Amino acid sequence: MDDDRILVLGIGNILWADEGFGVRVIEALDERYELPGHVSVLDGGTQGLYLLPHLEDAAAVIIVDAIDYGLPPATLKLLRDDEVPAVLGTRKVSLHQTGFQEILALLRLRERAPRQLLVVGVQPERLDDYGGGLTPAVAAQVEPALAAVLRLLAEEFGVVATPRRSRERFTAPAISRQDYETGRPSAQAACRVGDARVLAGRPRG
């Protein structure tokens, strides 16, 4: 691993309402800020094991994600190092075969685990809304979460983000938050509910 590489990683599925939180925070970060060359910003989507190479190259990783902590909806929470695997282990990183714990275990087996692991998480309010965007309460946490990421970068790593001048974005415009949310078909045209069995017991909006 390189000595000072930092990865800011947003994960989640933008097609399932608040599940897209991590990706949306990263999108806002990328849209508005430029970061020094040793800091990379990655929209991890729902990739599991495929994120391994990116994690391996980093000395420190800041993850932004929607995680069920059993807290009131839209609560932001910051976790560090040893607290991380336990929480992320309560569910898969994504829909994927590989839980985050398993990725961490692989990193350890390869002796390439990041030295520092930080998570900025939000308690989702609603997930069972296929094709939906962030709920208003969770959407209101995008700015505070972005501020938290910038604060972590500054305080932990002395990294200063500067306002973006060039326009080179990484989210395809069609699925940028605004286009995605405003272009949604009506509930009548497109069923929005998920499977009651898997969603049973999930937080409801």
Next chain:
Amino acid sequence: MTIQTPNGFTLDTSGKRIVVDPVTRIEGHMRCEVNVDSDNVIRNAVSTGTMWRGLEVILKGRDPRDAWAFVERICGVCTGCHALASVRAVEDALQIKIPNNAFLIREIMAKVLQWHDHVVHFYHLHALDWVNPINALKADPKATSQLQQMVGPDHPNSSPGYFRDVQNRLKKFVESGQLGLFKNGYWDNPAYKLPPEADLMAVTHYLEALDFQKEIVKVHTIFGGKNPHPNYMVGGVPCAINIDGDMAAGAPLNMERLNFVKLKLQEAFEFSKNVYVPDVIAIASFYKGWLYGGGLSGLNVMDYGDYEAIQGQKSTDRLPGGVILNGNWAEVHPIDPRDPEQVQEFVTHSWYTYGDGDADKGLHPWDGVTEPQYKLGPDAKGTRTDIQQIDENAKYSWIKAPRWKGNAVEVGPLARYILAYAQGVDYVKGQVDDSLGRFNALAGTSFTPKQALPTTIGRTLARALEAHYCAEMMLGDFDNLIANIKAGDRSTANVEKWDPATWPKEARGVGTVAAPRGGLGHWIKIKDGRIENYQCVVPTTWNGGPRDPKGNIGAFEASLMNTPMERPEEPVEILRTLHSFDPCLACSTHVISPDGEEMARVTVR
């Protein structure tokens, strides 16, 4: 009770019922129930996709040029193939011909994806169905070194010291109590047959594979702008070519980058040749007595065909498509994804409805309907939110049941390899005959392709051979790309029809791809510049779908039939065979596991 299915399987539901939910190490959510007889042989199998899929409906009304970006988000591993199928469908509808450079770059990207996906699947999702990492601790590294030199003599990492180092690392890892990735195995189950030295070789390559998978995806970053989620574009590829340009970020493709791509393609070629294919053959030779899991592949297989040698000429497909029925390899039926009578989806046993009176109807994807109707059958046990046992006589899956002219077919690398072998594709014939020769020599057997291919092992072997074939083909694509650029062609996109004002009022198209898990098709209807209907028929729908109105069982269910289980409470054999399909239910499923449990939950009743 015994039921004879029209496609030749005898189902008996009288024995003990075993429920595996979730099936782990797959993409998405899946449940499997089987009945075993008094000898613990599987006599009935039920495959259930446990999540609603809603992709199609959220695309309604969107810009067709944007569809690829949405479909890329369905799933974490199939991103590129959905995006490719999507741009192909739109280009087909609008009759857009892409430049040759764009064709070649897409070909390279598709084959890189195929290679990458197959390698990751084998080492990280499937190997632990054959390989026992705990047993690897008992290996003599010298014996592993000898085995390595016998089965893969061209691989440089083969010294006893190298294997000893890996073993020590593994030992430290296991002793630290961080079993992590290995903790949920059934490591004392006699279904594991490898000697310790083979286990150590495979675990070592499991770690090496991580290095290769990490390098090859850089090709996607170069051509697609980024990875994960590379960019696609209707009409071509979103990268420009300036062969003498510099290496600044976001700059067009230059020679230095292209040389880097070539290096990565060559590394991939070496790895599949010297490690992946030899590993599969070696592991298979220790399982020579375990030729189960063929199911439908011995009867009916299907693929649309892909990898044109000459752009725009389907007849030059290097993995040609078609359909084989009833195991008759002498006759390959042509397939036409546009014909309303060929590909049809049924929902008799799926949690969807086509409306009253149309329950048993089959719909071609252009006319497809995705309307959920979640209802359990009268014999289901449990509740709507906590099913104890599925009633397969009623609706029982979120996956639809696609059929080709009413026939259940298997899709995937094995289907493609049977089709290519039957159609006399020289490269494939050479690969199959050579690897089978090596297998027979190691195992002391004399199996023919017709005996060995339609099995769980054959499915796993076909995937490895296909990965290597892709590596071979993409090196050729690369040379063609360079030659084309050097001849002065710099074009990467055809934007003549970018403006919707140039489109017809209504249009429809289909895009097919040889995706890692099998034939993938996207069907689109465009009206007034917007998406009117969009249907994806994904490989796992073909393989994992439920029964059809006539009672034909699909590939997953058929593959489990008549397989003996060592211990019914430990579903090693079920997982092994299901994993050999590389199931990906993500296209059909949602993200959240209710409790995050990693272990397959097994209930015997």
